[in-house]
Amino acid sequence: MVGNDLVDLQFAKSESNWQRKGFLEKQFTIKEQQLILHATNSFNVVWRLWSMKEAAYKIVTQQHEKRFFAPHKFECSFISEAEGIVFFEKNKFFTTTFFNSFYCHTIAQKTNDKLAVFSSVGMPETIDFEIKKRLQELTGVLVEQISQRKSSVGAPLYYQKEKIVTNSCSISHHGNYGAFAFTLQK
Amino acid sequence: MTKEELITKLSAIVKPYIQNEEAFKSLNENTDFINDLEINSANLVDIILDIEDEFDIEIDNDSMEQMLSVKATVEIIQKKMNI
Numbered sequence: 156m157v158g159n160d161l162v163d164l165q166f167a168k169s170e171s172n173w174q175r176k177g178f179l180e181k182q183f184t185i186k187e188q189q190l191i192l193h194a195t196n197s198f199n200v201v202w203r204l205w206s207m208k209e210a211a212y213k214i215v216t217q218q219h220e221k222r223f224f225a226p227h228k229f230e231c232s233f234i235s236e237a238e239g240i241v242f243f244e245k246n247k248f249f250t251t252t253f254f255n256s257f258y259c260h261t262i263a264q265k266t267n268d269k270l271a272v273f274s275s276v277g278m279p280e281t282i283d284f285e286i287k288k289r290l291q292e293l294t295g296v297l298v299e300q301i302s303q304r305k306s307s308v309g310a311p312l313y314y315q316k317e318k319i320v321t322n323s324c325s326i327s328h329h330g331n332y333g334a335f336a337f338t339l340q341k
Numbered sequence: 342m343t344k345e346e347l348i349t350k351l352s353a354i355v356k357p358y359i360q361n362e363e364a365f366k367s368l369n370e371n372t373d374f375i376n377d378l379e380i381n382s383a384n385l386v387d388i389i390l391d392i393e394d395e396f397d398i399e400i401d402n403d404s405m406e407q408m409l410s411v412k413a414t415v416e417i418i419q420k421k422m423n424i
Contacts, residue, residue, distance in 0.1 A: 162383070171383050177393070181386045181405070205383060222375075224385055225406040309376060329381060 156323040157272050157338050158213030158248075158263045160206040163330025165257065170330075173201045182226045190233070202259050203239075203252050207231045210263035211241035211248040213325045217310045240266075258329075262336050270322060270338040279333035282326055286313065286335050290320055293339060313337070342424060347415050354391045358384040370412045385409075398422060 173179065179188050179201075187204050194200040208229040216222060230242045231250075241248040241263060252261040260276055273293065277285050287298040296315045304312050313321040324337040352368050359365045360379035364372065374380045374388070389400050389408060398421040400408070407413045 167383065170381065171387065175387070175390065177390045178386055181389060209382060222409055223406045224382070224409055225402065226386075227402050329383075 156214045156217055156265050156268060157270075157274075157336045158210040158215075158217070158325045159274060159327050159334055159336035160209035160213065160261050160263075160325075161276060161327040161329050161332050161334040162202045162206050162259045163257070163332050164202065164259060166330025167202055168198075173198065184227055184230050187231060199254065199259070203254070203261070204231050206252060206259050206261040207239055207241050207250045207263065209327070210250060210261040210325070211243055213310070213327075214248060214263055214265065214323075215243060215246070216308050217306070217323055217325075220306055220308045220310075222308050258332050260327075260334055268338075270341075272336055272338055274334070274336035276332055276334040278331070279328045282328070282333035282335055286311075286324070286326075286337065290337075294320060296320065342422070344415060344419075347418055348411060350395060351392070351411060351414060351418075354395060355380065355388055358388060368411065370410075370415070372411045374409055374411075392418065396422060 179191060183204060191197050191200045208226055208231060211229050228243055231239055233239045237251050239250045241250055247266045248263045249266045250261050250263045252259060262272060262274055264272060273289055275285060283303055287301045290296060290301055290313060291298050300315050302314050304314055306312060311324045311326050312319060313324060319340060322338040322340045327334045355378060358380045364377040372378060375382060389405055393400055396418055404417045408417060
């Protein structure tokens with residue numbers, strides 16, 4: 156299973172104030188707050204942690220088809236500059252985060268998952284088409300024959316008629332960007 | 342405070358964060374913050390903090406977990422205010 160989350164950093168700067176009283180306490184565990192407060196670039200750490208939590212949450216909602224808002228239940232730790240782990244109940248998710256000056260993008264996968272992840276960042280309006288195009292390249296099924304359906308909690312699934320093509324799929328929008336990550340059916 | 346008054350106050354709180362004007366115009370008990378109003382999940386925390394300020398209540402993590410729709414949020418505010 157795969158999940159992804161993108162944060163438009165300019166948008167985050169204008170739409171969210173992480174220094175607002177109570178913001179960090181509601182969103183992050185004590186351990187994570189320490190990481191933020193001791194970082195040289197606290198802003199980047201806030202959004203890296205947030206995108207890790209969201210990417211992991213998007214795996215959980217594909218598994219259980221239940222939505223909830225519990226950022227404290229997803230505890231993050233960093234392995235390296237890009238890699239990290241998110242713990243959620245008895246689950247462990249492995250994350251990779253890519254940063255540039257425009258956005259921060261995290262892909263999360265279950266730690267024992269060996270499936271190849273296909274992923275890209277683009278514009279929010281064309282993400283659906285980008286996924287279909289990539290599926291065509293990978294499977295030979297034409298774009299016109301691929302359609303998107305949604306699970307009861309809104310997780311996207313791609314089909315060729317009645318046959319499901321994606322094993323797991325996650326779409327993320329924020330500000331000026333859209334991103335996807337998927338794995339294929341074996 | 343009646344439920345209608347609560348919903349009116351709540352809609353004023355969520356307004357700055359919504360991205361779907363049409364869904365906001367027809368806001369009702371069944372409106373979902375993310376699926377209908379297209380609020381960024383990062384702004385959910387702002388809404389919760391705004392609710393705490395407006396109603397002078399404290400929202401614990403267990404309550405926050407449910408707060409994805411107008412209905413669930415109104416119920417939690419009512420419970421916290423004992424009304």
